[in-house]
Amino acid sequence: MSFLSDTAIARLCEAAAWPGFESGFTVTGVAGRGGSATVYVARDEALHREVAIKVVDVPDRDGRAAARLAREALILARLDHPGIVPVHAQGVLPDGRAYYVMKLVRGRPLDRAAAELQALPDRLALFARILDTVAFAHAQGIVHRDLKPANILVGGWGDVYVMDWGAAQADTVAEHERVVAGTPGFMAPEQERGEMVDERADIFALGTILKGLAGADAPPAVLAVADKASAAEPAARYARIADVADELNRFRDGLPPSAYREPAAERLLRLYRRYELPVLLVLAYVLMRAGLLLWIGY
Amino acid sequence: MAFPPTRLSVVARTRSDDEETRRVAFAALVEAYWKPIYKYLRLQWHLDPDQAADATQDFFVSALEKDLIARYDPARARFRTYLRLCVDGYQSNQVKAGRRLKRGGGASLVSLDFTTAEGELRQREPSVPADVDELFYREWVRALFDRAVGELRERAESRGRRAMFEVFERYDLADPAAGRPSYAEIAGSLGLTPATVTNHLAAMRREFRALVLDHLREVTGSEEEWEAEARRLLGGGW
Numbered sequence: 323m324s325f326l327s328d329t330a331i332a333r334l335c336e337a338a339a340w341p342g343f344e345s346g347f348t349v350t351g352v353a354g355r356g357g358s359a360t361v362y363v364a365r366d367e368a369l370h371r372e373v374a375i376k377v378v379d380v381p382d383r384d385g386r387a388a389a390r391l392a393r394e395a396l397i398l399a400r401l402d403h404p405g406i407v408p409v410h411a412q413g414v415l416p417d418g419r420a421y422y423v424m425k426l427v428r429g430r431p432l433d434r435a436a437a438e439l440q441a442l443p444d445r446l447a448l449f450a451r452i453l454d455t456v457a458f459a460h461a462q463g464i465v466h467r468d469l470k471p472a473n474i475l476v477g478g479w480g481d482v483y484v485m486d487w488g489a490a491q492a493d494t495v496a497e498h499e500r501v502v503a504g505t506p507g508f509m510a511p512e513q514e515r516g517e518m519v520d521e522r523a524d525i526f527a528l529g530t531i532l533k534g535l536a537g538a539d540a541p542p543a544v545l546a547v548a549d550k551a552s553a554a555e556p557a558a559r560y561a562r563i564a565d566v567a568d569e570l571n572r573f574r575d576g577l578p579p580s581a582y583r584e585p586a587a588e589r590l591l592r593l594y595r596r597y598e599l600p601v602l603l604v605l606a607y608v609l610m611r612a613g614l615l616l617w618i619g620y
Numbered sequence: 621m622a623f624p625p626t627r628l629s630v631v632a633r634t635r636s637d638d639e640e641t642r643r644v645a646f647a648a649l650v651e652a653y654w655k656p657i658y659k660y661l662r663l664q665w666h667l668d669p670d671q672a673a674d675a676t677q678d679f680f681v682s683a684l685e686k687d688l689i690a691r692y693d694p695a696r697a698r699f700r701t702y703l704r705l706c707v708d709g710y711q712s713n714q715v716k717a718g719r720r721l722k723r724g725g726g727a728s729l730v731s732l733d734f735t736t737a738e739g740e741l742r743q744r745e746p747s748v749p750a751d752v753d754e755l756f757y758r759e760w761v762r763a764l765f766d767r768a769v770g771e772l773r774e775r776a777e778s779r780g781r782r783a784m785f786e787v788f789e790r791y792d793l794a795d796p797a798a799g800r801p802s803y804a805e806i807a808g809s810l811g812l813t814p815a816t817v818t819n820h821l822a823a824m825r826r827e828f829r830a831l832v833l834d835h836l837r838e839v840t841g842s843e844e845e846w847e848a849e850a851r852r853l854l855g856g857g858w
Contacts, residue, residue, distance in 0.1 A: 325743040326762050326769070329796040332858050334765050337792040338829040339854040342822035355856045379855035380833075382847050417826055 341377045341415055347423070349375070356486060358387050363426060373410065377421040388420035394488045395422040400462055405455030405482050427475055427483050435476035436535050442544070445535050446570055451482040453570075456528065457563040459484075460521045465491045467519065469527035470508040471534065491519070511554050522556040525563060529553075532566075543573050546582035631699055631841040634689040649689065650680050650732075652767070652839045653700075656759035657707055658737050664752055665711050673734040679710050692841055698849070699841035704756045761853065764839065768831040769793070772824065783810060787817050788824035829854070 326334070339360065341349055346367060353361040353374055361376045376394075378387045391412075398409040412422035429435070432448075439445050452474060456466060466473075468489040475483040489503035504513050510526035513519045529551025536544045547569045553559045560566050569579035576596055578584045584592070594601055630652070633645030654676055661672040683689060683706065692702050740762075776785035790806050803821075807814045833850055840846040851857070 325740045326765055327743070327796070328758065330793060331758075331761060331765055333792055333796065334769070334828070335853060335856070335858045337788075337825050338832050339856075340825055342826050344822075348818075352856075358851060358855065360855065380847060380850040383843050417829060 339379065341375065341419065341421065342417070344416060347373070347375060353426070356488065359391060359488070364423075366423075372426045373423050374407070374426040375421050375423050377415065378419045381418045381420070388414075390488055391420045391422060393492075394490065397464055397487050397490050397492060398422075398424065400492075401459055401464065401487075403455055403458045405451065405484055406459070406487075407483055407485065427477065427485075429475035429477040429481075429483060431472050432474040432476055432531070433471040433534065436471075442536065442540065443574070445537075446544070446574065448476065448480065448482065449532055449535055450567060450570065451480075452484065452531070453528065453563050453567050455482060455484045456524055457567070459490075460524070460563060463492055465519060465521055466524050466527075467491055467513065468504050468508075469524055469531065470505050471531060474531075510556070512556060520556070521562065522559045525559050525566065526552050526556075528563070528566065529559070541573070543579050543582040543584075544570070547573070547579050550581040629840060629842070629846075630838050631689060631692060646684060646689070648838065652763065652835070653703060653760070654680070654732050655737050655740075655763045655766075656700075656756055657703075658732075658734060659741055659759045660704065660707060660752075660756050661711065662738075662741055664755060669734065669738050673732070675711060675714065676734075677732065679707055682710055694842040694845060698845050699839070700756065700760050701753060702841075704753065760839075761858065764832065764835055768828060768835055771831055771835075772828050775827070776824070783812065784820040784824050786810060787812075787820040788828070791817075791821055792825070792828075 336352075341362060343349070343364075347364040348367060349362045349364045350372075351363040353363050355361070356376075358380075359376050359378050361374050364373055364375050365371075366373045376391065378391055381388060395409050395412045398406065402408070407424045407427055410423040410425070412420070414420050432452075436445055436448065439448065456469065459466060464487075466484065466487060466489070468486060469484070473484065473486045475485055477483065504510075506514070508527040508530050510519060510523040513523045513526075529548045532548040532551065533545065536548065547566065550558070550569075551560055551566055560569070569581060572579050576592065578589075578592070630645045630648045634642055634649065636642050636645065657679060658672050658676040661667045661675050662669070665672075665675075667675060688706050692699060696702070697705070772788070773785055776782060787806055787810065790801055790809075791803075794800050801809075803814045803817045806812070807817045810817075812820070832853070833846075836849055836853070837846050840849055
């Protein structure tokens with residue numbers, strides 16, 4: 323037999339992993355790879371549309387990977403929101419690998435998309451859409467637990483998709499079924515310790531994302547919100563995503579977020595900007611009166 | 621759904637109470653690992669072809685005599701890492717002792733075609749991974765895939781499915797430099813329809829995958845190790 327070069331082996335690895343559907347879908351490419359699963363681009367032959375199919379790479383002996391994928395599909399099915407990809411179907415390949423089919427979304431990871439947004443208000447508007455999506459999941463009792471820029475896709479129209487719900491935790495899941503997962507750097511300390519987590523674990527990750535999104539030269543008020551969101555102690559963080567959104571709305575409206583201790587000079591400047599016309603009128607009046615008094619006095 | 625175990629780990633079988641089982645298992649182990657070890661000795665230890673061939677055979681004899689395989693502890697390392705460290709230890713002792721390598725009895729366990737292995741070394745990409753474990757891993761995967769492709773061909777021929785293998789060969793084993801033919805081109809050259817090419821390719825890939833996973837099970841020390849190796853291999857880790 324001819325020698326297998328490194329390139330030939332790479333092709334064979336791809337060939338061996340390629341999902342072979344007996345009917346229904348024709349796989350055309352790889353969209354991305356995760357910890358234990360790969361997302362493929364495929365053509366739905368019946369409905370003539372492109373879809374994404376997430377397939378477990380290797381079936382494990384105790385079926386944990388398949389169970390995790392099935393749980394992810396169920397969670398996605400519960401979350402009907404424009405920022406969360408809808409799941410169409412799930413099943414098992416002839417070789418035993420579990421998969422689920424979802425809408426194919428095209429976009430760039432958040433960090434790459436944000437690099438093209440120069441203005442802070444544009445970046446904060448993007449962040450607000452992420453907050454809205456995760457808040458919706460929280461309202462359904464689901465914590466994502468692996469929020470990071472790589473798991474957030476930004477479409478061509480600025481549409482935002484929160485992806486990869488494989489580590490998500492539903493409040494209905496028994497403790498022994500909970501999966502220990504997350505990404506260092508974005509994972510809340512209590513999550514790293516393997517403790518039970520709640521919405522505040524996602525708020526920690528969102529605070530870290532906000533820090534990166536706003537940049538090092540961001541206004542101190544925005545960094546204060548990010549710092550509070552990513553506080554080490556859960557009790558020191560915002561309790562709800564709506565609180566984070568409110569704080570950023572205050573900043574957008576020219577008001578100080580509650581997390582920010584505004585210096586006196588900055589407060590004066592802010593008040594001056596906010597009430598510029600009345601302040602100028604009062605100043606003009608005072609100057610006029612003072613001028614008048616001086617003139618009368620002489 | 622878990623993948624059904626069809627082959628037992630040869631590592632486990634080398635610990636069998638039955639002498640014949642142990643002998644066959646050891647021969648299978650030699651067959652799976654001699655090529656990566658030979659190439660490793662050539663590239664990492666800079667032995668010449670004759671020295672590397674002698675050292676490979678002598679290492680296996682030494683492993684048999686010292687019961688190295690039975691002493692493997694899955695909790696401490698992957699089997700291939702353990703074996704590579706054994707090779708390093710063996711070769712290091714040989715260098716220290718300044719011994720002249722003797723041609724061992726490994727050849728009686730299984731016929732080792734060092735000429736082919738040497739030919740493969742000359743064809744390999746010029747870049748040698750700096751990491752020794754990576755170097756051994758790549759040669760180990762090459763040997764694994766080599767066996768799986770060979771068995772796939774044999775099976776296809778014995779079942780009268782030569783055309784199916786040819787589709788696989790032309791598409792997945794095509795010379796990367798020459799570019800990959802389209803399904804239509806393969807269909808035209810083999811007198812098949814593109815739909816048949818699609819089906820043949822899917823069937824061969826499924827069988828190839830099953831063979832790779834089977835062979836992998838043979839040459840790993842535990843189910844956990846098999847899972848980790850399979851995940852790396854089939855999850856884009858090559």
